Amino acid sequence: MFKRRLILLAVLLAACTAGYLMLGAQGNWGFVLPFRGNKLAALIIVAVAISTATVLFQTITHNRILTPSIMGFDALYVLILTVQIYVLGAQEYVHLSQAGQFVANIGLMLVASLALFGTLLSRARGDLMRMVLTGIILAVLLRAVTSFLQRVIDPNEYAVVQGASFARFTRIDVELLAVAALLTCCALLVTWRLRHRLDVLALGDTAAINLGEAPKHNMFVILVLISVLVSVSTALVGPMGFLGLLVVSLAHLITPTASHATLLLSSALISALTLVGGQFILERVLGMSTPLIVVIDVVGGIVFLILLLRRKYR
Template identity: 70%
Template sequence: MPRNAMFHKRLFLLATVLALCVAGYLLLGSRGNWGFVLAFRANKLAALLLVALSVSTATVLFQTITRNHILTPAVMGFDALYLLILTVLVFMLGAQDFVRLPELGQFVLNTVLTMAAALALFGTLLSRGGSDLFRMILTGIIFAGLFRSITSFLQRLIDPNDYVVVQSASFARFSRIDIGLLTLAAALTVVALITAWRMRHKLDVLSLGPEAATNLGEDPRRGMFTILVIVSVLVSVSTALVGPLAFLGLLVVSVARQITPTVSHAVLLPSAALVSAITLVGGQLLLEHLLQLSTPLIVVVDVLGGLVFLTLLLRRKPR
């Protein structure tokens, strides 16, 4: 069987599994007013799918330009910056005033600040040339540590009652998704995803490295900056919408590379998106409706993702 046909067959099987997970999530255990139940679950399902697409695509793009299958956008300090912004707001306003803030205002503020910080970092480093990419990664790691240190310091200063608010918002949550936020997040995400998909053939070239990309007629610095803008939009929106997701991207993209071992982004992007959607929707179905557990899904994902990270780190050299 040709490789392309094999990959298409595997993508179809993944899509079938996702359809079953979606149907099970919407219909399993539905009682009472079906209109209310399906509408409530549909909102959560939309948030799960939106985050799955954003995180998987951002991780694939980031690993493409860094040419490393272990690095993820979380390394650049996105999650740490979100927690810092959250802690600063609670520290300055107090828990009661923070809770009274409109959700739309919180979402826009978190998204804008995260994107602004990311673009400032990327623009400064990439303006000096593509050779500064690894300096950018190192700078991201340093800033992530700095953000976490400042966050920890502020959390020690705030009132314990206020800290409860920070702690509850520090974990990814898929309940009580505001329709207005979901609509805005979906609009931003769709634009970023369309842009990424239209660049899928350029991504194949950029993955070869700056010198090879230049020889093939692509501007590597412009391509990397465009990709990093897309990554910053996707990660900022998903993090501001539901909270930090540290190891989800690494987990689902690593699984997708095993299912569809190819460098073609026309296959890898939908494969990672389908695996990510199955992980979130299927995991939520399993924990919430089948096992009747209150354990947050992100806790399980982080445990599995951490094990995958250690396995990749110890098994072979980063690529």
């Protein structure tokens, strides 16, 4: 479905990618391309991870206004990072290998997010507003605890954490990039294999059970996938705010369908287009100093508000 629209999105993305890699690159191509290539890879990994995590989350919660970021998944990741530095001390922490740290973080993240969001989602499911509000306050709380711990940590150690708590694409660690790419690909592969099951789960709990899919078991699997995807993107560039909400809402507009195969593809393309295109325009064309994420937060926030205000109430 919507094959032409998907192809159009892919062509646009290719154009932006080419523009991002080529424009303004003078002289030493051997130097510029790998440098920009790494950054581009990070942008695309993050874009696809966030859009996929958001689609998954919206499917298991049966609504279109919740996203992992709004519910505080990435805030949880930053908190876990901070707690580790607080417990181990920055010296110890820096000594761990990047990849080792990363895998350990993801392990902790899995446990924490399953415990926290697993209970929250199964308890507050009936009352959407309460769940959204709980999620937002939870995110605020997690951020507050993080910033509290960051202040309690020695000011020298503080700098180590600070880098992780705000989205930026300036410094990308190559070793981390490889691990992130691997993990993301695995999670995406599993998600793709689940696409038909997701279609069934989206029909609602009763219909899903009737068709032989247990919602609880699936929710567990999907929460694991979301945790991995959010961990990867947060570790690479930091919290991405309203990006997920923005791109998935756009995907629903551009490819209005219940088919997850289409939805996963289109939201991933739109997400990559938003990040690569946005970065390209902001950085190369407009020469602005504001990070892309701030712009995304303004636009995404407005989209969220519109979605809330336009919802039909029973």
